Amino acid sequence: MKVGFIGTGSMGSLLINTFLASGALDAYQITASNRTREKVVNLASLHPGLYPAKTNRETAERSNIVFLCIKPHEFKEVIEYIKPVVTPDQIIISITSPVQIRHLESALPCKITKIIPSITHLTGSGASLCIHGNRMNDEDKQRVEMLFSYISRPIRVEETYTRISSDFSSCGPAFVAFFLEQWVEAAVRKTGITSDEATRLASEMLLGTGKLLAEGAVTPSQLQERVAVPGGITAKALNLLDSSLAGVFDQLIQVTHAKYEKDLEALDAEFGAGEINRQQY
Template identity: 35%
Template sequence: MNIGIIGTGNMGSMLVEAMIEGKAISPASMMITNRTKSKALLLKDKYKEIKVGANPGEVAAESDLVFVCVKPLDVYKILNEIKPQLSPKKCVITITSPISTSQIEKKVSCSVARVIPSITNRALSGVTLITYGENCSERWKRKIEELINKIGVPVHINEKITRAASDIVSCGPAFFSYLLQSFIKAAVKETEIDENDATTMASEMIVGLGELLKQGHYTLPSLQDKVCVKGGITGEGIKVLDNELGDVFEHIFQATHAKFKDDLDKVESQFSNY
């Protein structure tokens, strides 16, 4: 199977690296392209056997499975460009949440899926969200499943929870990275701890926390109970979090969903003209 990647920005590049290093695909079986060719050539420098296509059309022509890894408002243009190279035996995957599989199916005659990755897939870990198009063949469903299993845990979602699931899986690492950095900065500001030491400790703590959950030693509530001894210091910190966090996470979901709706409206205006 030959895989094409159109767009080698942050997520496109991550998928290339994860699929190759997870042995989902060999570099020789992959062709990539990017509007700024230098970004694609950086991956070529790292994986010598990767082919760099001159344009999206060439990538689609040479590939069985095509990942479209561009911004939501650029997807429509790319689909128009690659449509002549998409036979019914091929499959197109978009990785952006505002584009539905049904919208893409109206534009192309091949199998369609949406795969929303997480930066955690770079470590061959974490969840990858999948939604199959109504007309996606069983053959392609099996192949996509095999591919995603090499880089993460595939989780099937319906359209109704796309944004919420994306917030948790795809945006979540950035949100919690921000919180962890704020945690470190507060420690440095309020105490005599060195920033490098605090960063190392916090980073290793979060890795260890992940392992505890992954290995099934605790659930999130039971872990908190285990650490938070009655009348102890941890409990005082929990009280502060309880009092001061307020509705911050509700506001995050409200903000992301508002932006999502705006993107949906803009994307719909493009596809409704078809």
Template identity: 35%
Template structure:
């Protein structure tokens, strides 16, 4: 079985676990989670009693072929130095770390590497995940990752040079539109006497 390993169970890692399981794209027997903090591991086990919990990141990569790394960018190099020595090169690394390029990751691991940038609205299945595959990623692995992230929202394939601009639009765009709608509703309510709550409902 091609288990999906998720290294990191903070905001992003837990969002992915919840989203994958809620959508049905994966079952609890198809996910293994590793997290540095015991509290995070306990929280995951409490929320999903049947999910796989790895005691270490190295244990996780021995059990999984698709490995999603959901840690802060400054932790990425340390994670790679820890796990790459026990990998056989057939794995597929999916990095969620903003600002860490494919080239940097491929410098540590010369196999299949993908960058994925989900938005916060992916937590409710309404987000957009930007996906950029490295040169070594085959069709099977590409479709596998795109299928996983499409279960929590839309997937948009982008070139790596377009990631900063695309991230700005996908992350800030929804918030900006919400602010505009709220201001429009407020202005209409003040001008017309319409209750603010009702004006907001009508505007959305």
């Protein structure tokens, strides 16, 4: 299997590094290209055997599976450039949530899949969201999901729920990190505990809580009930959070969805896919 990466920025390089570290791929299986070729050359120096392509078209030509790790506004130009060398048996994978399967299937003759990764893959954990196109058969789907199983837990989702699913799996780590950062800073201000000590305690707590929830030992509600003794310290603090955060998560979802819809409208216009096309998928 030959795997190509068009775009080696933050997430592109993360995928390359984690696939290699996990043993999912060997360096000689990878071809990569980037707008700034120096970045790819540097990446190849870190992973001997990785081929630094001179162009995106060369990456597409050398690969069975091609990852598009680029920004939404770059898709149209990149697709038009690689289209002459793309074949029906290739699999193109977008990791960008606003780019729809219908956009790519209308523009390319190959098999299309969308996978939304997460920074948590650096630890071999977290969910990778899998949205497969109409041309993907069962073997194709299993092939892609097997690759991601080395670094994550692949979970199939409906494209309709890409944004809200990404809020949890992809954006969620930043949201939780922000919450912990604010909590740690308050602890330092109010008690004098060191930032390092508070961060270590909070991180271990988060890891343990994640395991409890992910392994199905308890639900979020059950966990709160077991920790919060009526009239106790935890219960009092939970009441404060409940009143202070009322409506915050509704607003958060509104913000992420508004940005997603704005990007989607721009992509629809760019790919010439209007509302009628949207309803066909």
